Amino acid sequence: MKKVTMDDVARHSNVSKSTVSQYLNKRYDYMGVDTKRRIESAINELGYRPNFVARSLKQKRTSTIGVIIANILHSFSTKIVRAIEDVCNENDFHVIICNADDDPAKERKYINMLRSKQVDGIIVFPTGGNMELYQSMVSEKFPLIFVDRMLDELTVDTVLLDNQEAAYIAVEHFLNLGHTRIGVITSSLIHKITPRVERIEGYKKALSENGVPIKDEYIKGLKVEDMKQGLREMFTSDEPPTAILACNDLSLIEVLNYVKENGLSIPDELALIGIDDDPFANIFSPPLTTVSQPVFEMGKKAAELLLEKIKNAEREGIVQIYRFPPSLIVRRST
Amino acid sequence: MKKVTMDDVARHSNVSKSTVSQYLNKRYDYMGVDTKRRIESAINELGYRPNFVARSLKQKRTSTIGVIIANILHSFSTKIVRAIEDVCNENDFHVIICNADDDPAKERKYINMLRSKQVDGIIVFPTGGNMELYQSMVSEKFPLIFVDRMLDELTVDTVLLDNQEAAYIAVEHFLNLGHTRIGVITSSLIHKITPRVERIEGYKKALSENGVPIKDEYIKGLKVEDMKQGLREMFTSDEPPTAILACNDLSLIEVLNYVKENGLSIPDELALIGIDDDPFANIFSPPLTTVSQPVFEMGKKAAELLLEKIKNAEREGIVQIYRFPPSLIVRRST
């Protein structure tokens, strides 16, 4: 099964490769009608399919982008990827997916491989562990967009949620309902992952603006395996919280497990809000009040920004942080 | 910012491009220690990164595969993708993701684009709507693997669940608990999507083998928007089912909604089993009995089969159907 190339098409239609190439690139300006027809039928007869690798080599672009996410098993990543893929498809771009699993070494390997493959740009949920590498891409003006996390020492266009606001509106809702003993739980804070840190900030801000004292016992930033214990501490204290904000899916599940195991009733004994509007929130009993992010819009924006950068590689854009507004979806857990 | 090429490295280290290439491909056999060192330091100094596009053109392989799934928002697809990506990463392959959304036109476009990009192989959840195209890939011996769905007119290696068994063990469990009025609901059957059809077959087989008559009123293959109505019909009949098997996530959610709206209690008034062990099944109240598939193993197998095929392009392998065993996870909804 010999591969058919442009040369075969040229021979078959008695023109030169140049002309075939013009045809393929729809530069018909000066092309004879007959030539056009001959090429067309040769292509069909031979079942010719252009080789994009050869074209890419010559044109120095691949119409392919890379996306490095934390983990595609997280519903947030999945939705972002889907939105990116849709935008890329409309623009005849392809997307290569990589799971860095929050591991800087894996992230570095992927970035290097993607660049070796000559992708035209990269969208990354940065681990934060490869500052020099990010920096070098910035200096080279390689098209790069960050999603979900901000690295403030770096000037990279970034798309993320207004995390502070997300926690703020949740806590405000609790306060309006009369709660003052409000707990918050999220994943480990030691790596200063943007959304976690900012959500805690928003939580504190809402409390202090409303004159409610901040108690450290109510604030838990823990690894998943320690959450159960953390919750126990919080709930067995003298003044257990009457409301709790779960800052992401993982901690929400831990809270729900704790609630079930200890037979607490929602919302009577404990009011609950989760950030990240997972599908199951709505079919849970009772349906859960959540703060949702406009995930598809965020993914779309990231893709559009990247494609824009790729088109205007040279243009000296102003680096921007794109904050998306969260929204409170009140259901029956508050 | 001029890109540094192999030529630059060669000049910088006073050797020819050939030698640099040998170095990069670790063919050190006859290479002088000093030469090696010079090349090495030139690469580091210049920050040289090989261009895989050029290499691919010459070598006629890209170390990239394409994966065409129905929709990455489905948790089954996501897990398969993740498993594939892991296997590929270990083998230094990249994966391009495409969502065909069960649309044969989209599928066709993607297959053609992927082949133009010279991917080394494709894994696809076939829509079933492009038989000639699949057939032509088979004839060309282009590495191809099907996942989740079987097209029996075609000889393509396929990885899928033993769907019949999945429904069978669920129904058997119901029967053992004394149920005889057992309903089943799944998505539309008109396109003869393998898992749907086979699960209904398994359902029927379990009933007839146990001497329970099959009633068409208990069998619903419907589009999502019609499911609510279908459930109403089933439950308002003279002899409403006391147990129901939801063949996929979508129908499970519809059943749960119906249950909630009509205040049915699970499992007392209705026993329920879902196929596809979605994470929420376990935190639902009550936790749901499900039939789970070994999704990661399936994705892993698909990737391994494809890579194997790519390595031994010429070997005339026997086409196989790989069936994976489901398992019943008994929780509290039965």
Next chain:
DNA sequence: CTGAAAGCGCTTACAG
């Protein structure tokens, strides 16, 4: 309106 030629950045027989 169309073609000859150079070149994209590699790899790979082959020669020495």
Next chain:
DNA sequence: CTGAAAGCGCTTACAG
């Protein structure tokens, strides 16, 4: 042990 040369399949300025 290393290099000169050809070639992978395209595109693109340029000539005519």
